[in-house]
Amino acid sequence: MTHPTGIRTFQRMFRAAAGVDIDKQDVRRYREFVDAMIDDIAITGRNSASWNGRDVIAPADLPITKGLHERMREFDELDVADEVRALLRQDLRRPPGDITFSEETEDLLPEVFGGLSVVLARSFKVIDPALTNPRTEHWERAFTLFRLIM
Numbered sequence: 001m002t003h004p005t006g007i008r009t010f011q012r013m014f015r016a017a018a019g020v021d022i023d024k025q026d027v028r029r030y031r032e033f034v035d036a037m038i039d040d041i042a043i044t045g046r047n048s049a050s051w052n053g054r055d056v057i058a059p060a061d062l063p064i065t066k067g068l069h070e071r072m073r074e075f076d077e078l079d080v081a082d083e084v085r086a087l088l089r090q091d092l093r094r095p096p097g098d099i100t101f102s103e104e105t106e107d108l109l110p111e112v113f114g115g116l117s118v119v120l121a122r123s124f125k126v127i128d129p130a131l132t133n134p135r136t137e138h139w140e141r142a143f144t145l146f147r148l149i150m
Contacts, residue, residue, distance in 0.1 A: 006087040012080045018121035021133050029139050033120065033146075034088070034113055040150050041112065042095030045105070056100045059108050063150070072115030084117070085110040120146070 007027045014020045048061035088110040123142045124134050
């Protein structure tokens with residue numbers, strides 16, 4: 001595992017989104033989460049594009065629900081959003097080789113992951129409303145919730 005970049009930026013994002021304090025190991029977990037989500041979203045988008053007779057994934061092919069769309073708007077309002085976007089653009093994992101995103105989709109991905117990040121941060125408060133420092137079991141519960149719906 002490489003050293004995660006942007007630790008302080010991601011810490012500020014989680015604090016702003018949900019009042020949750022994360023450490024360096026949590027940032028590693030978060031980055032692994034983002035990598036796993038890119039695969040899930042890419043596969044879903046590829047299937048949608050294929051059903052519509054296309055090889056390239058358009059923004060409409062991405063599994064963006066109403067709730068995620070609202071979290072994307074909330075992410076955009078965070079003071080740290082531009083820094084997070086820059087980190088995600090520079091370091092976002094590429095999808096599997098048989099998947100191609102359109103340029104518009106590539107531009108949208110940091111917003112999607114910003115929205116997912118807000119959902120992830122807030123999921124800790126659903127798991128335990130008094131939580132301020134998530135432990136391994138909290139991360140595992142949050143990831144389980146995502147796997148159930150994504």
